[in-house]
Amino acid sequence: xxxVTQPDIHITVSEGASLExxxxxxxxxxxxxxxxxxxxxxxxxxLLKYFSGDTLVQGIKGFEAEFKRSQSSFNxxxxxxxxxxxxxxxxxxxxxxxxxxxxxxxxxxVSS
Amino acid sequence: xADVTQTPRNRITKTGKRIMLECSQTKGHDRMYWYxxxxxxxxxxxxxxxxxxxxxxxxxxxxxxVSRQAQAKFSLSLESAxxxxxxxxxxxxxxxxxxxxxxxxxxxxxxxxxx
Numbered sequence: 001x002x003x004v005t006q007p008d009i010h011i012t013v014s015e016g017a018s019l020e021x022x023x024x025x026x027x028x029x030x031x032x033x034x035x036x037x038x039x040x041x042x043x044x045x046x047l048l049k050y051f052s053g054d055t056l057v058q059g060i061k062g063f064e065a066e067f068k069r070s071q072s073s074f075n076x077x078x079x080x081x082x083x084x085x086x087x088x089x090x091x092x093x094x095x096x097x098x099x100x101x102x103x104x105x106x107x108x109x110v111s112s
Numbered sequence: 113x114a115d116v117t118q119t120p121r122n123r124i125t126k127t128g129k130r131i132m133l134e135c136s137q138t139k140g141h142d143r144m145y146w147y148x149x150x151x152x153x154x155x156x157x158x159x160x161x162x163x164x165x166x167x168x169x170x171x172x173x174x175x176x177x178v179s180r181q182a183q184a185k186f187s188l189s190l191e192s193a194x195x196x197x198x199x200x201x202x203x204x205x206x207x208x209x210x211x212x213x214x215x216x217x218x219x220x221x222x223x224x225x226x227x
Contacts, residue, residue, distance in 0.1 A: 009152070034215070036218075042220070042221075043202065043218040043219055043220045043221050044204075044218040045218075046215060046216075046217075049215060090154060090155065099145060099160050099170065100145075100157070100216055101157075102147075102154045102155040102156075103154055104153055104154040105152075105154045
């Protein structure tokens with residue numbers, strides 16, 4: 001069955017430190033891949049997406065993600081975290097004609 | 113104005129009551145979705161509609177029904193609400209019409225509490 005896994009439920013990072021959130025997918029073929037962010041009390045906002053081509057994808061708010069086919073991964077990174085990045089992050093995947101499948105999310109806390 | 117709106121934003125109801133959550137969009141998208149979010153479980157798909165005449169069950173459709181009244185409107189009903197349907201509900205849309213991907217745009221959510 002198709003699935004998306006986010007191995008880390010909760011991560012705490014110091015402000016200014018780098019961040020990497022992990023995402024693995026299980027699909028028969030490479031799906032379309034997305035990262036969404038949900039700030040407290042808010043809906044979901046798309047950070048970035050990957051469909052094909054360059055495996056390093058740039059998104060909004062200084063985020064980037066790298067697609068690695070060999071590892072079935074699509075990890076989200078940010079070089080320097082700001083306190084306002086504290087939120088819940090969701091990785092999601094789909095194939096043409098199918099609905100999105102979400103991971104269970106990773107909650108990011110930022111310490112000062 | 114927001115592209116995807118949900119009403120109500122918050123609702124408290126009692127077990128056994130019928131509840132309708134409404135979603136409207138001004139994006140002109142063909143596809144609409146309903147998800148529920150529970151802590152630690154992420155978002156799970158309840159129903160989705162690829163056009164007005166197309167309704168499909170998602171992962172957790174039991175206890176829910178939907179109506180696609182128009183391209184812009186997609187309602188979710190709980191025929192007889194029960195406490196484990198207490199959750200945050202999101203509506204989403206995507207372009208469809210042969211679009212290469214399903215980038216989805218989310219509404220602000222409806223927080224439903226069933227007592």
